[in-house]
Amino acid sequence: MARIPTSTYRLQLHAGFDFDHASAIADYLHDLGITHIYCSPYLQAAPGSMHGYDVVDHQKVNEELGGIEGHGRLRWRLGELGLGQILDIVPNHMALGPENRLWWDVLENGPASRFSTWFDINWHPDEAKLQNKVLVPILGDQYGKVLADRQIQVARRGAGFVVLYIKNEFPVAPRSLYGLLLRAGEYARSDTLSFIADSFARLPAPEATDRSVAVNRHRDKTVIYALLERLCAEDGNICRSIDQAVADMNNNIDALDDLLNQQNYRLAYWRTADQELGYRRFFDVNTLIGLRVEREHVFEETHGLILQWLREGALDGVRVDHPDGLRDPEGYFRRLREQAPDAWIIGEKILESGEWLRQEWPIHGTSGYDFLNVCNGLLAHGPGLEEMTTIYSDFTHEPVDFEDVAHEKKHHVTQEALGSDVNRLAALLVEICENNRDRRDTTRAEIRRVIREVASCFQVYRTYVATDRDTITDEDRYRFWQAINQAKRRRPDLDPGLFDFVGDVLTLKVRGFRENEFVMRFQQFTSPVMAKGVEDTAFYTYNRMIGLNEVGADPAHNGIGVEEFHNYCATMQQTHPQTMTTLSTHDTKRADDVRARLAVLTEIPARWRAALNRWSRMNTEFRGERYPDRNTEYFLYQTMIGAWPIDKKRLTAYMDKAMREAKQHTTWTNNNREYEDALHRFIERILEHQPFVNELEQMVERVREAGWMNSLTQTLLKYTAPGVPDLYQGGELWDYSLVDPDNRRPVDYDLRRSLLREVQSLSPEEMTERSEEGLPKLWLIHKLLWLRKDHPEWFGPTAAYTPLEVQGPKAAHIIAYLRNHSVITLAPRWRIKLGDSWAGTTVDVPEGRWKNVLTGEIEHGGRQKTASFLQRFPVALLVRE
Known part of the structure; x- marks a missing residue:
């Protein structure tokens, strides 16, 4: 029977920190007081994965982590110490690539693949060129140019064939081998090889998706390949003839183009993904394809190992990554709960301000961002934040209405990165309007604009209407009409009747097959819009107080009072007393101690204003003619205060990532070298400018002890408030890490072991004297963990x-x-x-x-x-x- 944890410790597993490394620190975690380790995903991931969210095989344990043997050693060690285990799982998507045998089969066989139903692919888009094809947007330039430059080639792999592009490999559709093998048969004067060519041509077309036809097609294909393999093994001349035919094709652009056009995928310029991609992704990541886990066979196959471990007691629970990406999150959780009735199940549900986890979901709670943001607001000084609004506006001249900023960024992302998702929704809504006489004259352009606007006006990540169960809550209706009405106010130039019609479809007043499909897909769409527009863009441009810019937060909020904190805790104790509480995760923008220190600035806004203006004047000579801009400079100084001491390498790498996310002057896909070079020079020069560094260190000294107190306060709250506290790896000492990959640097566990032994004999005063080493935080966490371990009833579901x-x-x-x-x-x-x-x-x-x-x-x-x-x-x- 599963054990509900009283505490968890998050470990980020990868090749450099595998199962054996985790086993080696298990005794330390036990001595610290942890009851459960909480591992990042460890089913087989793409080669070199540093996080495990790019799963390629649900039937295997990641070989780079030690495989099934290493996993067994970890299980044995945890059992020996009495430690439990929680696993992060990824039901929403898989990684693409040749390691994903399911995806390889889909590319090879198209809609007729045995696995085409696994993935969320639109085989019939409006574009005729993509009918029954998957767009593969990986080319560095236009297809014709890449082909003319001989960058695409065909190669033989034994008795099989692949399409090569740089380091990428793709399968060749069996039917398309007819011409190639027929020529090879002529070269070899082999009737058998010609027969094999004819056999490939006679296979059913990939559009034949009937289950029995697909099964027979796969059987026949396998037999034909086996005949070819045997023929090649028996006669070396056959292989030479095939290789000659392949070489001829690679030297004939028209012939190669003809073969490529017969594939079930279309190689394309990478920029086409934003508008023409035919499959649902994880946000805007083209290499992570959405799974149809709502289908029973997909659920069973992808969860087989996980459910086995839960039944065996190897796992006590799971944290479900990105449930908002699923078609029906509640339905998924119900199926998971049926299969694992005793498991501790946590969902990575991002709650916006004023939003609560749906009580009908059969899970224990969220992954803790809501608690994190409550602590952030509690430590920020409200009047100081109001003054910082003025400081930020005066210094940067940036807009300070966060709602407007967020709307603009969300709208931009619907036009660019998520344009293909908009097009897919628009195609559905066009059909819906065509079948409604009051809406039949609505243009596709109008429809796209309305979809983008409504999605951009959503105040939460998504709603949870389930059309197959015919369920919609009052909260869902409220969220839909809130967005619709705001969209009408923001876009008076668009037909208000069309907005209302969309609202009627979303709230199930207008029903039908296409209408239901639109509702379900629209709900999956708003989550990426929020994540990419706000989390990954607005949070790097709205910089009033960057410590408040965390997942699920409202950075414009001016803090919360003690009574509001108590109300939050009382609600959680009543509704989800075993939710996860956290302060840092692998995805937080800044570690908890960085935010705790930055919160102190809200207590001294006048000092911050003076320092900001003085530093800017002091460093004027290091700025270029145009860059860095004032907003970047403001962001940089706050970052340095929060993370100090930080070296040039770490700071430069972080600022590159942050500014590319901001998309104001440079992006991941269009690097502005002038801006980035100027920023690099600026960072290098100010770090060498001793007068500035001296003043920066004086400011850090001014806020350091208050920041430590904030850290200890939020740590104490995390371990005693309702919920199950999670400790991110290494966070038992002060942690001034920034967003990943900075927060995934190696943790010095030898140091932590030594300090844990040492604090046992120190007085509070002695620990305080050594605050710089992080001893007060380590001591506090240690005492709290053992208190929870010894008396779980004091903090459990019935604890008042x-x-x-x-x-x-x-x-x-x-x-x-x-x-x-x-x-x-x-x-x-x-x-x-x-x-x-x-x-x-x-x-x-x-x-x-x-x-x-x-x-x-x-x-x-x-x-x-x-x-x-x-x-x-x-x-x-x-x-x-």
Whole structure:
């Protein structure tokens, strides 16, 4: 029977940190107090994968991590230590490439492939040239030019054939081999080879998708290839003749073009993907194709190993990656729950401000971004944030209405990166309008504009209407009409009746087969629009306070109060008490300690303004004529404060990624070398400019201790608030990492082992003196983990969450609550604003005798001075004696 974790520790597995490396640190994690390791995906991924989300084979354990043997060793070691395991799984998509045998079969056999139903492919787009073909947008230039440059060739692989383009290989459709093998038969004067050529030609066309025809076609194809293989093995002249025919074809562009046009795929210039791609992707990543996991056979095949491990007890639970990409997330979770009734199931559901996880979903909760953002808002000082809005506007002259910024970025992404998705939706809606006499004269151009606008106005990642179950909630209706009405306000030039008609389709007032398909596909579309437009663009352009720019956050929000935090926790305890709580993940834009330090700037906005303007003047000589711009400079200085100390290599690599994501001056696909070179020179020069570095370090020194306190506060909250806390690898010490790949650098576990042994004998004062090493954070996490491990009932589903009354002039500076009548959390905020005095602020402690487990001091119930709990350590954790 599965064990619900009391804590998890996230490990990023790859060839450089495999199953044996994980086994080697398992004893350290046990000693730290962790109950479950939480692994990144480890089914067979594409070669060299650093994350595991690019699965190519669901039937295998990743060989680069140690394969099934290494996995077995890890299982044995975890069992020996009594540790459980949680696995990150990827039901939404697979990686493309020759390692994916299913995809290879689809490219070889087209719609008649045994696996064509696995993937979300549109075999019948509006473009006649792509009927029953898959667009493969990998060419570096126009097809004809690439062909003329001899960059595309055909090659023989034993008795098989492939199309080669640089390092890419693609299968050759069996029927298309007729001409090639017929010529080879003439060269070899072999009737048998000519017969094989004729046999390939007689195979059913790839458009013949009847199941029995497809099965027989595969059988016949296999037999014919076996005959060819045997013929080649018996007669060397056959192989030489085939090779001569291949060489002739490669030297004849027209013949090669004819063969390529007979394939079930179309090699194309990479830029065509944005508008003409015929399959659903993971966001805009062309190499990750959407799976039809809603189909029972696809679910069973892709989840076989995972479900086996859950039944065997090798896994206690799973974290489901990107459920919003699925056609029917609730239906998927119900099927998963039926197969794994006791498992701890967490969904990577991104909740926007004011949104809650659907209670009808049979899962334990989210992967914790909602908790992370609540902590972010709690530590930010509201009035300071308001002042920073003015500072940001004055310095950069950038827009400060985040809703408008986000809308613009989402709209842009629907026109560019996600244009092919818009076209697919538009084709459906055109057919719907054609069959509605009131809408039949609507043009395709109007339809595309309306789809883009409605998707850009969505305030959440998606809705969850299920047309096959005929279910739609009031929340779904509200979200649809909220977007429709906003779209009408933003685009008065478009027909409001068309917007209303789309709203009626989405809310199931207008029904039909095509209408249902439109609803389901539109819901899958809004999630990539939000992710690419906001997470991956707006969060790098709206830079008022970059520590607030996290997944699911509203960066324009001016913080939250203690009461709002308590309300959030009370709701979670009531609805999802075993959700995951986290502060850093493999996907966060900045590590928790970076955000904690940056939050301090909201307490000293005047100092930030002065430093910003002074540094900009100081570094004027290092700027080029045009670059870097003021917004980049503003972003850079905040980054340096948050991540300091940081060297030139790390900082430059991060800024390259951040600015390409921002897409204001450079992008991943169109590098602006003038801008990037100027930015590199600027970074190099300011890091060498000692007067600036001295001032930067003075600012960091000013906010450092307050940042440490913020870190300890949010850490204490994570481990005592409702939920199951997750610790990202290495985060038990201060972590000033930035977005991946920066946050995936190797972790020094030898250092952590040594420090964990050392803190056992240190006093709170001695640990505080060594704060630079991260000892206070390590000590706090260690004590909290073991407290949860020893007393899981104090933090479980039935453990009450009770805010404690705080009185006095500094009451807003303390978060105080009681869990299960047994544990008290006291966590301060806004240290600089607080000063050195609690000024008579008190906390009402329940009656009884209480021990501070961080200092060993005994406290008593009643109205107590807040200061008495925080004299020896920045936060307090009291346990009833």
